[in-house]
Amino acid sequence: MKYFMEPQSVAIIGISRRSGPGSYNLMENMINYGYQGKIFPINPYANEILGIKAYDDVKKVDQKIDLAVISLPRELVVKTVTECVETGVKAIIVVTQGFADADDQGKAFQREIVALARDNGARILGPNTLGVVNNFNNFTTSFMPLMWDKAPVGLICQSGIFFVGSTIFSGPIGKGIDIGNACDIGFYEALEYLGDDPDIKIIVIHMEGLEQAREFISLAARYAKEKPIIAFKTGQSETGAKAAASHSGTMAGHYRIYKASLKQAGIHFLDEDGQMHDAVKTLLHQPPMKGNRIAVITVTGAGGIIASDAFNKYGLKMASLSEKTTSTIAEFSPEWMPLGNPLDIWPAVMRHDLRSVYATALKAVLDDDNVDGVLCISIAPGLPAFGSLDVSESLNKVVLREHKKPVVAWLYGPEVKEIGKRFEKENMIMVYQTIEKAAWSLSLLQERQKFLERANGQNR
Amino acid sequence: MKYFMEPQSVAIIGISRRSGPGSYNLMENMINYGYQGKIFPINPYANEILGIKAYDDVKKVDQKIDLAVISLPRELVVKTVTECVETGVKAIIVVTQGFADADDQGKAFQREIVALARDNGARILGPNTLGVVNNFNNFTTSFMPLMWDKAPVGLICQSGIFFVGSTIFSGPIGKGIDIGNACDIGFYEALEYLGDDPDIKIIVIHMEGLEQAREFISLAARYAKEKPIIAFKTGQSETGAKAAASHSGTMAGHYRIYKASLKQAGIHFLDEDGQMHDAVKTLLHQPPMKGNRIAVITVTGAGGIIASDAFNKYGLKMASLSEKTTSTIAEFSPEWMPLGNPLDIWPAVMRHDLRSVYATALKAVLDDDNVDGVLCISIAPGLPAFGSLDVSESLNKVVLREHKKPVVAWLYGPEVKEIGKRFEKENMIMVYQTIEKAAWSLSLLQERQKFLERANGQNR
Numbered sequence: 001m002k003y004f005m006e007p008q009s010v011a012i013i014g015i016s017r018r019s020g021p022g023s024y025n026l027m028e029n030m031i032n033y034g035y036q037g038k039i040f041p042i043n044p045y046a047n048e049i050l051g052i053k054a055y056d057d058v059k060k061v062d063q064k065i066d067l068a069v070i071s072l073p074r075e076l077v078v079k080t081v082t083e084c085v086e087t088g089v090k091a092i093i094v095v096t097q098g099f100a101d102a103d104d105q106g107k108a109f110q111r112e113i114v115a116l117a118r119d120n121g122a123r124i125l126g127p128n129t130l131g132v133v134n135n136f137n138n139f140t141t142s143f144m145p146l147m148w149d150k151a152p153v154g155l156i157c158q159s160g161i162f163f164v165g166s167t168i169f170s171g172p173i174g175k176g177i178d179i180g181n182a183c184d185i186g187f188y189e190a191l192e193y194l195g196d197d198p199d200i201k202i203i204v205i206h207m208e209g210l211e212q213a214r215e216f217i218s219l220a221a222r223y224a225k226e227k228p229i230i231a232f233k234t235g236q237s238e239t240g241a242k243a244a245a246s247h248s249g250t251m252a253g254h255y256r257i258y259k260a261s262l263k264q265a266g267i268h269f270l271d272e273d274g275q276m277h278d279a280v281k282t283l284l285h286q287p288p289m290k291g292n293r294i295a296v297i298t299v300t301g302a303g304g305i306i307a308s309d310a311f312n313k314y315g316l317k318m319a320s321l322s323e324k325t326t327s328t329i330a331e332f333s334p335e336w337m338p339l340g341n342p343l344d345i346w347p348a349v350m351r352h353d354l355r356s357v358y359a360t361a362l363k364a365v366l367d368d369d370n371v372d373g374v375l376c377i378s379i380a381p382g383l384p385a386f387g388s389l390d391v392s393e394s395l396n397k398v399v400l401r402e403h404k405k406p407v408v409a410w411l412y413g414p415e416v417k418e419i420g421k422r423f424e425k426e427n428m429i430m431v432y433q434t435i436e437k438a439a440w441s442l443s444l445l446q447e448r449q450k451f452l453e454r455a456n457g458q459n460r
Numbered sequence: 461m462k463y464f465m466e467p468q469s470v471a472i473i474g475i476s477r478r479s480g481p482g483s484y485n486l487m488e489n490m491i492n493y494g495y496q497g498k499i500f501p502i503n504p505y506a507n508e509i510l511g512i513k514a515y516d517d518v519k520k521v522d523q524k525i526d527l528a529v530i531s532l533p534r535e536l537v538v539k540t541v542t543e544c545v546e547t548g549v550k551a552i553i554v555v556t557q558g559f560a561d562a563d564d565q566g567k568a569f570q571r572e573i574v575a576l577a578r579d580n581g582a583r584i585l586g587p588n589t590l591g592v593v594n595n596f597n598n599f600t601t602s603f604m605p606l607m608w609d610k611a612p613v614g615l616i617c618q619s620g621i622f623f624v625g626s627t628i629f630s631g632p633i634g635k636g637i638d639i640g641n642a643c644d645i646g647f648y649e650a651l652e653y654l655g656d657d658p659d660i661k662i663i664v665i666h667m668e669g670l671e672q673a674r675e676f677i678s679l680a681a682r683y684a685k686e687k688p689i690i691a692f693k694t695g696q697s698e699t700g701a702k703a704a705a706s707h708s709g710t711m712a713g714h715y716r717i718y719k720a721s722l723k724q725a726g727i728h729f730l731d732e733d734g735q736m737h738d739a740v741k742t743l744l745h746q747p748p749m750k751g752n753r754i755a756v757i758t759v760t761g762a763g764g765i766i767a768s769d770a771f772n773k774y775g776l777k778m779a780s781l782s783e784k785t786t787s788t789i790a791e792f793s794p795e796w797m798p799l800g801n802p803l804d805i806w807p808a809v810m811r812h813d814l815r816s817v818y819a820t821a822l823k824a825v826l827d828d829d830n831v832d833g834v835l836c837i838s839i840a841p842g843l844p845a846f847g848s849l850d851v852s853e854s855l856n857k858v859v860l861r862e863h864k865k866p867v868v869a870w871l872y873g874p875e876v877k878e879i880g881k882r883f884e885k886e887n888m889i890m891v892y893q894t895i896e897k898a899a900w901s902l903s904l905l906q907e908r909q910k911f912l913e914r915a916n917g918q919n920r
């Protein structure tokens with residue numbers, strides 16, 4: 001995988017002379033991305049492309065080629081792969097569509113290039129892929145512009161949609177591998193690379209079909225102890241599986257057989273698109289959760305009720321707060337206020353500063369042995385007028401002292417985005433778009449804890 | 461309800477002399493909101509508040525008071541309600557907390573004010589409420605600043621959280637009624653007002669407990685034929701119901717008995733917080749959907765697979781496209797491309813302009829008798845460079861010709877927000893944050909169709 005992710009030299013085969021908007025010129029994109037290695041554009045009709053000397057074919061390049069990226073009509077790919085392996089290229093990305101994702105002819109082409117690679121000790125990524133992105137050395141083979149940051153997040157996917165940025169996964173990622181049709185390099189190889197990579201602390205996977213399931217599962221079980229692994233498996237329904245077969249040409253059906261083992265191996269599975277971003281920030285920044293007893297501190301009774309419903313869905317429960325905790329809050333509240341969990345602190349606000357009441361409450365529940373995790377429901381008020389309702393700084397001060405239990409938050413009001421950033425400033429209190437999502441994220445942290453206990457138990 | 465929503469004069473009882481940030485001065489908020497009627501601040505310790513003459517008590521006001529808003533410590537509320545009804549006030553909002561939402565003393569206070577109202581022909585909204593908002597005449601009794609637009613959306617809720625704006629319901633609303641503890645005015649009266657209101661085209665309800673269920677259900681069934689009604693019922697779990705009892709003091713438990721009848725009456729129920737905004741824009745702007753056969757047009761195979769899974773969850777299915785439809789697309793696509801549903805048009809893009817291919821495909825599936833609704837998956841590319849991938853205008857042209865089948869969309873890429881606005885410009889193609897949500901929204905439109913068929917069948 002090193003040649004794919006950190007090549008010193010790249011041949012780009014089938015590169016257009018057109019550049020600029022709408023040309024999907026991957027070489028232009030590679031240069032804009034800041035790639036510092038050598039580039040050999042291959043195009044028999046050009047002497048130079050974007051100011052770089054072009055070659056008629058890959059055999060004319062008289063220097064070592066770490067990686068060849070092929071983006072040609074599918075009829076030319078077998079011939080080109082042959083030339084590559086004959087020249088000694090060991091890593092080849094086939095961007096082109098129309099292989100196992102298409103008709104019988106495409107399947108035959110795919111078999112041919114796999115045989116060529118096997119016979120010559122080369123590896124192929126794709127076909128039908130955007131290739132790779134490595135933000136740690138400014139390298140990408142994507143023909144679509146990317147704009148993600150260096151981040152300890154590794155991505156393995158079967159579609160460029162995950163590279164380009166979307167609500168499915170709105171980044172940031174540090175390194176990404178689109179295995180496409182996975183004709184040769186598959187989940188196993190990609191996971192091995194990211195699993196061993198010290199830059200990467202968490203791995204997210206978009207999976208259509210899974211080959212080498214047994215080997216993959218035992219590899220995942222090993223890495224999952226060190227790095228959380230999150231998977232979004234698509235093609236779970238019958239029609240979805242059928243669609244997957246014609247997309248990446250991989251069999252989605254086998255998955256059902258392996259699902260239990262994959263979960264056993266510590267992989268967190270997502271149920272729908274849009275959960276990946278939350279899963280990453282949760283597992284990256286929050287400690288595993290020892291039990292399922294949650295304290296809810298809220299400035300709105302309605303929010304506490306919604307949380308109760310959501311907990312019920314995700315196997316969590318309202319913690320029974322200790323008397324010490326409730327009596328701490330009682331000092332601030334009107335005497336008629338029923339104090340329990342959810343802990344509605346709004347009635348205290350007419351007489352006290354919300355920031356200090358909220359911080360006191362958070363400290364009390366974090367110190368409470370009956371509490372495994374905390375959900376904070378607060379207001380994101382209009383700024384600057386209502387700044388005294390912004391509790392972000394006060395709560396961060398509490399959590400900075402000690403962060404052994406997860407603290408998640410949900411906000412409402414006009415400044416959700418700005419106050420949300422302030423909550424997340426220390427990467428210790430994570431904010432979610434809905435109460436449901438905040439509850440779900442806590443359940444992930446309990447799942448993580450259970451896996452670690454199981455895995456460590458086995459090691460003893 | 462007219463006195464509550466469109467008062468000519470308002471007495472504000474328990475108004476602070478403090479104003480500005482952090483004072484929660486509801487009179488200040490009312491003035492800022494643009495209220496044009498008379499205001500009588502009641503405060504025995506002030507001669508004037510914010511430049512308006514203040515009165516010692518409500519009896520000193522020598523003009524007709526349409527509405528009294530009481531925001532006093534709970535111990536003073538019974539006495540004040542007494543003074544109000546003695547002065548002939550017919551509409552009273554009790555903002556104060558600490559009644560049925562609190563202890564036995566609070567419950568007793570609540571019974572007393574209800575009796576006072578009944579005996580004197582007055583109506584009470586609350587206690588424990590932000591009151592009302594009416595954007596059609598710039599009136600609100602909320603002490604929290606609001607910033608919502610005139611919109612044909614009516615809201616009934618049991619928590620101010622829905623007024624202030626949140627991901628639970630990110631507006632816009634035109635008129636809102638927070639029934640709080642619903643000691644007197646409840647869902648029935650609020651629904652009657654909004655149901656008869658020609659400004660309001662859709663009604664959303666946040667419901668903790670429901671009294672007068674039978675009457676409410678028959679009323680809802682009547683209005684639902686004209687205006688979609690959406691309900692977010694909280695306190696569905698056992699712990700949630702318990703929390704609801706201590707929040708608004710209403711019994712959430714009865715709901716289970718009535719749920720089937722409420723659905724039968726045409727109410728769309730939401731499963732979690734965060735769905736309300738999508739439900740409103742879907743039912744407000746899209747036609748009901750005649751069947752469950754959906755065409756997916758996509759620029760990414762992965763997206764089509766995710767859609768398949770989501771359809772499976774919501775009782776939708778992939779339409780079998782007619783031969784005419786597939787042959788229309790075949791003209792643009794490479795010959796190896798397997799054409800079906802999902803209809804992946806990306807392979808056509810290397811040779812054709814995405815905008816014209818996408819518009820042709822959309823027209824074809826809308827004309828296809830095998831199709832009841834359409835999901836468009838497209839890219840929100842970096843602008844202006846990749847503007848040729850922005851299909852919003854082309855698709856709107858197609859839908860503007862005829863909009864008998866719902867068209868929903870999901871976008872990925874860096875400009876989701878901007879391109880999303882362009883998609884929604886004509887209020888005919890609605891964009892959702894995830895594919896799952898887009899699929900769910902289509903299922904709502906089928907639910908609407910089924911209700912209308914049932915309701916119209918009964919009328920024959």
